Amino acid sequence: MGTPQETVERALALSRADDCVVIVEEGSTANLRFAGNTLTTNGVARSSRLTVISIVGQGVGVVSRAAVRPDQLADVVTAADQAARDAQPSEDARTLLGGGSLGDWDRAVEPTTIEVFRDFAPAVGDSFAAAEASGRRLYGFAEHILTSTFVGTSSGLRARHDQPTGRLELNAKSADMSRSAWTGVATRDFSDVDVAALDAALARRLDWAKRRVEVPAGRYETILPPTAVSDLMIYLYWSAGARDAADGRTVFSKPGGGTRVGERLSDVPVRLYSDPGHPGIECAPFVVAHASSREQSVFDNGLGLGATEWISEGQLANLVQTRHSAELTGLAVTPSIDNLIMAGPDGGRSLEEMIAGTERGLLLTCLWYIREVDPQSLLLTGLTRDGVYLVENGEVVGEVNNFRFNESPVDLLGRLTEVGRSEQTLPREWNDYFTRTVMPAIRVPDFNMSTVSQAN
Numbered sequence: 001m002g003t004p005q006e007t008v009e010r011a012l013a014l015s016r017a018d019d020c021v022v023i024v025e026e027g028s029t030a031n032l033r034f035a036g037n038t039l040t041t042n043g044v045a046r047s048s049r050l051t052v053i054s055i056v057g058q059g060v061g062v063v064s065r066a067a068v069r070p071d072q073l074a075d076v077v078t079a080a081d082q083a084a085r086d087a088q089p090s091e092d093a094r095t096l097l098g099g100g101s102l103g104d105w106d107r108a109v110e111p112t113t114i115e116v117f118r119d120f121a122p123a124v125g126d127s128f129a130a131a132e133a134s135g136r137r138l139y140g141f142a143e144h145i146l147t148s149t150f151v152g153t154s155s156g157l158r159a160r161h162d163q164p165t166g167r168l169e170l171n172a173k174s175a176d177m178s179r180s181a182w183t184g185v186a187t188r189d190f191s192d193v194d195v196a197a198l199d200a201a202l203a204r205r206l207d208w209a210k211r212r213v214e215v216p217a218g219r220y221e222t223i224l225p226p227t228a229v230s231d232l233m234i235y236l237y238w239s240a241g242a243r244d245a246a247d248g249r250t251v252f253s254k255p256g257g258g259t260r261v262g263e264r265l266s267d268v269p270v271r272l273y274s275d276p277g278h279p280g281i282e283c284a285p286f287v288v289a290h291a292s293s294r295e296q297s298v299f300d301n302g303l304g305l306g307a308t309e310w311i312s313e314g315q316l317a318n319l320v321q322t323r324h325s326a327e328l329t330g331l332a333v334t335p336s337i338d339n340l341i342m343a344g345p346d347g348g349r350s351l352e353e354m355i356a357g358t359e360r361g362l363l364l365t366c367l368w369y370i371r372e373v374d375p376q377s378l379l380l381t382g383l384t385r386d387g388v389y390l391v392e393n394g395e396v397v398g399e400v401n402n403f404r405f406n407e408s409p410v411d412l413l414g415r416l417t418e419v420g421r422s423e424q425t426l427p428r429e430w431n432d433y434f435t436r437t438v439m440p441a442i443r444v445p446d447f448n449m450s451t452v453s454q455a456n
Contacts, residue, residue, distance in 0.1 A: 008152035014077040017054035021301050024150045025049045028111030031143040037128040051290045052080040053298045059087035062291050092292050092324035094299040099156020112146040123195040140170040157302040161284040164188045172202035181205035182386035184426035186435040205387050211398035213390050221361035222447035226425035226439035231367050232409040234430050242319035243294040246329045251378040251410050266314040266413040270344050274337035275307035281436035283338035297322040308334050339436035344419025351441040356394040363389040366428040378408045383453050403449035418443035
């Protein structure tokens with residue numbers, strides 16, 4: 001099989017369409033799994049995917065296949081060309097972006113290997129021993145993915161991005177399995193993962209849970225740590241398409257028509273933004289679109305991305321736009337970016353300091369099974385999991401029962417009473433899809449724990 005660069009060039013040469021976009025992704029994965037203080041499995045894998053986007057007039061044909069052999073390439077291109085000839089005109093049709101080079105196009109692909117865990121694995125082993133001696137059981141999953149993406153077009157664009165994605169999920173349980181706590185981190189290469197500190201934090205939570213306090217459903221002052229905040233803000237971001245807002249379908253639609261861009265969502269001067277170059281969560285600095293949708297366009301492939309404010313000083317600043325939707329809405333071209341950062345005013349307190357400053361409230365560690373109830377208000381429902389704790393006079397005094405919650409992340413922004421210090425975090429619910437986040441802890445005076453959950 002040829003190199004990804006050769007595959008791109010050959011596919012472009014084979015196409016008989018008016019224009020063509022070829023995307024090749026070479027992926028490699030290394031992982032470790034462990035349970036009951038023991039490593040259970042480890043493995044590595046390789047993958048490749050080819051996407052050919054043919055354009056005939058304004059018709060678009062897309063064919064995507066995994067593990068395409070050189071002798072199959074012509075068939076894939078021919079199928080995409082024919083699909084374009086058969087297609088109806090695409091409303092987002094635009095001239096492809098001009099030629100140019102982005103990234104180190106010619107460099108060979110270097111896959112990840114199990115060596116990425118060289119220093120991490122012994123640290124996990126030390127934590128196994130510490131947990132065993134203290135009567136805890138550690139369970140978890142560590143994964144490192146390296147994806148090299150190559151985008152070539154008939155207009156001369158050659159763009160490449162190499163994306164490392166690492167995550168660790170760690171769950172601690174008491175010896176009798178009656179108490180459980182979860183934590184997770186995102187990383188680019190596992191060199192910055194402090195396993196001992198994570199295990200110590202989990203041990204502290206298990207100690208908190210030795211006292212059980214039954215609490216009824218209701219609205220409570222609640223501190224949400226960065227991981228829970230990331231799950232809510234990611235859903236807000238996924239719901240921030242300009243086209244749907246302009247069509248009156250979402251929480252960002254303006255009554256009577258248009259969007260809410262420019263409206264104040266929070267009296268606290270919070271920022272929600274994306275930046276491909278943000279340290280520690282760097283991502284692709286150009287658009288990679290395998291198919292057109294209401295939030296992305298194949299005609300925008302290779303479009304450069306820069307730092308973009310979604311919420312600025314508490315005001316809605318931008319929504320996710322393609323070149324096509326920007327023309328419809330009259331707003332700036334602001335495509336989706338694969339990371340998300342939230343920040344409050346300078347000087348935000350740490351999570352520990354926020355707990356110490358709480359007279360009485362709940363500490364909600366993570367969310368689970370989040371689902372949308374109403375797109376017009378972005379009302380979400382879901383469950384708490386692996387630890388909700390009661391805070392009294394600045395100290396955690398016990399674990400409370402789990403709840404089902406009903407909240408809108410947009411409405412929450414308008415009710416914030418404190419935004420803590422931002423830090424890199426890992427979402428619990430969405431980390432299969434979105435890992436690159438920097439979030440603060442937040443304080444909400446009346447978080448809606450709608451019903452008591454029997455989940456343990």
